Amino acid sequence: MNIQDLLGKSFTCQCGKIHTVETRAYVYHDNILDELISILKKATLKNIALVSDSRTFGIIGSQAVKMLAASKLNIKNIIVPDTNDKEPVCDEDTCSWLKSQIDAADTDIIIAVGSGTINDLCKWSSFDLDLPYMVLATAASMNGYAAANVAAKIKGVKVVQRARPPIAVLSEPKIIEQAPPEMTAAGFADTIAKFQSTADWVMNNFLFDEYYCSYCAQILQGLEESYLKNPGHIKSGQSHAVKGLFEALFLTGLSMTMIGTSTPASGGEHLFSHVLDMTADIDDQGHWLHGLQVGLGTILSTVLYELILKIDTPFIKALPETIDKSFWQNERLIYSVSEQYTSKHGNIQKIADNECWGQLKAILKPLVKSPQQVKSWLKSAGAPDNFDQMGCPRERLRNAILHMHEIRNRFTIVDLAWLIGILPEHVDEIIDTWLTS
Ligand SMILES: [Zn+2]
Ligand SMILES: [Zn+2]
Numbered sequence: 001m002n003i004q005d006l007l008g009k010s011f012t013c014q015c016g017k018i019h020t021v022e023t024r025a026y027v028y029h030d031n032i033l034d035e036l037i038s039i040l041k042k043a044t045l046k047n048i049a050l051v052s053d054s055r056t057f058g059i060i061g062s063q064a065v066k067m068l069a070a071s072k073l074n075i076k077n078i079i080v081p082d083t084n085d086k087e088p089v090c091d092e093d094t095c096s097w098l099k100s101q102i103d104a105a106d107t108d109i110i111i112a113v114g115s116g117t118i119n120d121l122c123k124w125s126s127f128d129l130d131l132p133y134m135v136l137a138t139a140a141s142m143n144g145y146a147a148a149n150v151a152a153k154i155k156g157v158k159v160v161q162r163a164r165p166p167i168a169v170l171s172e173p174k175i176i177e178q179a180p181p182e183m184t185a186a187g188f189a190d191t192i193a194k195f196q197s198t199a200d201w202v203m204n205n206f207l208f209d210e211y212y213c214s215y216c217a218q219i220l221q222g223l224e225e226s227y228l229k230n231p232g233h234i235k236s237g238q239s240h241a242v243k244g245l246f247e248a249l250f251l252t253g254l255s256m257t258m259i260g261t262s263t264p265a266s267g268g269e270h271l272f273s274h275v276l277d278m279t280a281d282i283d284d285q286g287h288w289l290h291g292l293q294v295g296l297g298t299i300l301s302t303v304l305y306e307l308i309l310k311i312d313t314p315f316i317k318a319l320p321e322t323i324d325k326s327f328w329q330n331e332r333l334i335y336s337v338s339e340q341y342t343s344k345h346g347n348i349q350k351i352a353d354n355e356c357w358g359q360l361k362a363i364l365k366p367l368v369k370s371p372q373q374v375k376s377w378l379k380s381a382g383a384p385d386n387f388d389q390m391g392c393p394r395e396r397l398r399n400a401i402l403h404m405h406e407i408r409n410r411f412t413i414v415d416l417a418w419l420i421g422i423l424p425e426h427v428d429e430i431i432d433t434w435l436t437s
Pocket of ligand 2: 143291
């Protein structure tokens with residue numbers, strides 16, 4: 001897949017939809033600030049809100065402010081404050097604060113300087129304020145650069161929020177290569193999750209006739225050679241591997257934008273990470289980088305697939321009608337999680353039919369990876385491959401596994417695991433065998 005061929009294009013796809021790529025520039029080379037100034041001048045964008053946090057301002061934000069000002073552009077420099085001595089979060093309060101700092105009538109464009117949270121806050125604000133935005137990327141840590149949605153915390157629940165894709169993504173190899181190693185490892189883990197999320201997507205297409213696009217599902221094909229053949233090169237920060245990873249992250253975000261939802265890159269494995277983020281407030285225990293949590297969720301997804309694909313004749317159980325209120329504790333969370341859970345696909349009796357079950361297994365088998373493979377990739381890339389390495393207590397891990405299917409209305413492998421009795425029955429065995437050291 002050649003990124004440059006897709007930029008700024010609108011085309012009729014084999015899936016029947018017209019896919020539109022609003023992002024017009026993807027730059028991965030030295031001296032991006034010169035390129036930035038040239039893009040701004042060409043588009044006559046003069047009034048700029050430049051948004052960073054205290055870390056990314058030091059990486060390239062302050063240099064950007066100086067160079068843009070020297071080029072006679074008007075800069076409003078906004079540094080998003082940390083929350084409780086930790087990095088900023090993407091929630092409605094922080095987004096409201098950011099929007100209050102941007103004078104929409106007097107701003108031509110928002111420029112995000114950062115990766116996950118800063119990029120998400122800017123694309124969300126840009127959507128609400130109806131302003132274009134672009135990003136100076138600082139790490140290969142997540143796949144949301146080109147995405148048109150963000151996973152924001154709203155009323156305590158991680159939900160997918162409509163946002164705006166960037167008009168340009170600019171990054172300097174030396175900045176991306178020198179980002180903290182755990183951020184690059186997190187981006188790697190977020191990327192390999194795509195094998196599992198694609199399987200969930202194919203499953204929903206088969207079971208519920210949900211819309212599916214094979215072009216977007218296979219968008220990373222051809223890139224594996226660069227970032228996946230030798231994940232040790234990700235750990236050691238080798239240029240070609242980090243470049244390949246950054247491209248894979250960009251294209252994954254693009255696939256979500258082309259589809260209009262997070263479906264191509266967010267299946268059951270992502271729910272695990274979202275639950276850890278959501279419960280961080282309840283038990284005041286904090287959480288870890290999105291991609292690192294997703295990497296461990298990906299191991300869990302592979303284990304569930306492996307156990308499910310071994311079953312010859314499934315016996316479908318009735319699921320609990322309501323969520324486990326005692327776990328979610330506060331009323332606001334109970335209400336929003338219930339809303340998601342009760343609107344999930346209900347009728348799945350067709351999988352009890354042997355022919356249907358056989359077809360489903362035959363479709364899914366070639367798509368999913370084995371737990372051994374995913375663990376080995378994560379380990380080589382320098383990402384945790386079990387929860388002890390992250391310092392996550394067993395009870396928290398167990399609770400996340402047993403409640404992750406409640407938070408989203410989209411069907412995933414985790415729901416299937418509940419329906420055919422893999423969960424909750426085998427939770428301890430799964431934790432002991434695959435998820436702890
Ligand atoms: Zn398509
Ligand atoms: Zn992700």
